[in-house]
Amino acid sequence: MTTLVIGAGLIGSQVARILVERGEKPVLMDHAAQPQAIGQIVDLDKVTLIQGDVLRPLSIVDALRSHGITRIAHTAANPLLTLGAQKAPYSAINLNIMGTVNVLEAARVSGLKRVVVSSSSVLNHYLEGGEDGSHFGKEESFPRPTTFYAATKQAVESLGLNYAKWCGIEFAGLRYGAVFGPWSGAGGGGPSNLLREAMRNALAGREATIPPGVMEWVYSKDAARATVLALDAKDLGSGVFNITMGAITTPNEMAAAIGTVIPGAKVKFEAPAGTGVSLSNRDTHADLSRARRHLGWEPQFKLQDAVKDLAEWMRRHLA
Ligand SMILES: NC(=O)c1ccc[n+]([C@@H]2O[C@H](COP(=O)([O-])OP(=O)(O)OC[C@H]3O[C@@H](n4cnc5c(N)ncnc54)[C@H](O)[C@@H]3O)[C@@H](O)[C@H]2O)c1
Numbered sequence: 001m002t003t004l005v006i007g008a009g010l011i012g013s014q015v016a017r018i019l020v021e022r023g024e025k026p027v028l029m030d031h032a033a034q035p036q037a038i039g040q041i042v043d044l045d046k047v048t049l050i051q052g053d054v055l056r057p058l059s060i061v062d063a064l065r066s067h068g069i070t071r072i073a074h075t076a077a078n079p080l081l082t083l084g085a086q087k088a089p090y091s092a093i094n095l096n097i098m099g100t101v102n103v104l105e106a107a108r109v110s111g112l113k114r115v116v117v118s119s120s121s122v123l124n125h126y127l128e129g130g131e132d133g134s135h136f137g138k139e140e141s142f143p144r145p146t147t148f149y150a151a152t153k154q155a156v157e158s159l160g161l162n163y164a165k166w167c168g169i170e171f172a173g174l175r176y177g178a179v180f181g182p183w184s185g186a187g188g189g190g191p192s193n194l195l196r197e198a199m200r201n202a203l204a205g206r207e208a209t210i211p212p213g214v215m216e217w218v219y220s221k222d223a224a225r226a227t228v229l230a231l232d233a234k235d236l237g238s239g240v241f242n243i244t245m246g247a248i249t250t251p252n253e254m255a256a257a258i259g260t261v262i263p264g265a266k267v268k269f270e271a272p273a274g275t276g277v278s279l280s281n282r283d284t285h286a287d288l289s290r291a292r293r294h295l296g297w298e299p300q301f302k303l304q305d306a307v308k309d310l311a312e313w314m315r316r317h318l319a
Contacts, residue, residue: 002026003231004069006054006103007076008033009187010179011118013041014224015073020046022228027067029060030076037185040317054099060106071114073227074103078149081189082122085149096152097159104163104171112169116230119157119173121216121244122150125282161239172230174223177244177286180306181220182313191215194272195254199307202258202265203314210254212269214283218244219301219309229295237294242286245299245306257307 003019005012008030019026020042028038029052035044048067052059054076063069076099078084078092085092100117107115123145130143145151157173164171178191188196191211198208226243230236255267291297301309 001070002068004029004063004067004072006030006052006060006072006074007118008038008049009075009185010181010183010192010220011176011223011227012073012075013038013183014181014220015075015227016047017042018224018228027063027069029063031055034185034187037183040184041182054102055095057102057106060102061110064106064110064112069110069112071112071116071231072103072107073116073231074100075118075227077118078152079187080193081120082126082147082149083190085152086147089148092148093152096149097155100156101159104160104167104169107169108163108167114170114172114231115160115163116172116174116227117156117160118227119175119240120150120153121175121177121242121286122147123153123157123175124242124284124286125216126150127282157240164239170236171239172233172236173240174226174230174243175241175286176223176226177216177218179218179220179223181223181310182317183220184318191217196310198267199258199262199310199314200318202262202267203311205264207266207268208258209268209270209272210251210258212251212271214248214250215254216244216247216285217249217303217306218299219306221309222297222299222301222306225300226291226295226297229297233295235294237290241291241295241297242288243291243297244286244288245302246285246288247303248283248285249303253303254307257304260304261308261311 008028027048031053127143132138132140160171180195202208251269
């Protein structure tokens with residue numbers, strides 16, 4: 001069994017690490033891999049790192065054939081996620097939607113069974129409408145995504161579920177919360193980067209800035225563990241899973257966690273210019289019961305454990 005992990009960033013590198021720890025040699029595919037950052041997460045000698053672009057379908061088919069791939073975890077997405085897609089909608093739509101369709105098609109023509117795709121909890125947080133309350137005959141039956149990025153994730157889930165229904169592919173879409181965790185390369189979303197920068201500043205004795213709104217976070221190691229469990233699960237049920245800490249974190253709670261792990265840390269609440277769009281407008285948290293039932297997944301890192309683990313990693317790697 002060989003797993004292709006597409007996208008070797010904040011989450012993909014952790015997926016590869018877990019597979020390596022289980023004795024597998026996964027294939028990591030990226031169009032612009034950052035080997036130094038990846039090598040801080042997973043031993044590069046224990047993975048096969050290849051260049052490939054999800055916008056070039058033949059490069060996916062080539063990877064599947066050349067490496068005897070049996071299943072795929074697809075984590076590639078547009079740079080800076082919500083913020084990036086607001087600035088460059090066309091390329092984000094193309095990459096997120098057509099890139100995922102290319103992965104699903106490559107799986108279909110190659111007879112691969114399982115494809116696990118990164119969705120996002122933006123589909124629980126960036127919504128408006130739905131006034132008609134699920135009444136199928138009315139126009140506003142369901143809430144709609146309010147950002148380009150969320151709209152791409154909604155399309156990805158819907159297309160993946162149709163590949164499952166009509167083409168025999170076992171599809172899972174994982175709605176990760178805002179992800180933070182060990183990573184020294186470029187990538188991730190606005191909140192991932194804001195929090196990492198805040199931690200770096202706090203560790204260096206400088207003032208740390210964290211987003212002023214509530215956030216629904218998940219630690220990258222937990223997001224990756226859910227991804228591996230979805231690759232393995234016997235029964236994917238309805239195929240879409242919330243993968244978050246299962247709690248809303250207020251700015252005060254995040255500041256307290258940072259202050260406990262880094263005593264004396266000074267934290268202020270501020271959204272740097274242009275990042276407001278990546279803050280949630282909802283304060284309800286995700287229901288994790290499907291992930292528990294079908295994947296056997298439970299977040300292992302609550303807020304303070306996650307901040308502590310990240311601080312320890314940063315002290316070791318970014319001193
Ligand atoms: N980081 C978050 O807060 C967060 C939250 C929810 C969902 N997600 C989703 O999880 C997934 C992984 O996110 P991440 O934080 O690890 O992102 P990341 O930016 O760290 O990693 C994505 C990787 O995909 C690669 N990539 C981009 N375009 C590509 C292409 N055309 N072909 C091949 N590779 C390409 C990038 O080079 C990058 O290494 C994404 O789908 C993202 O939408 C992330």
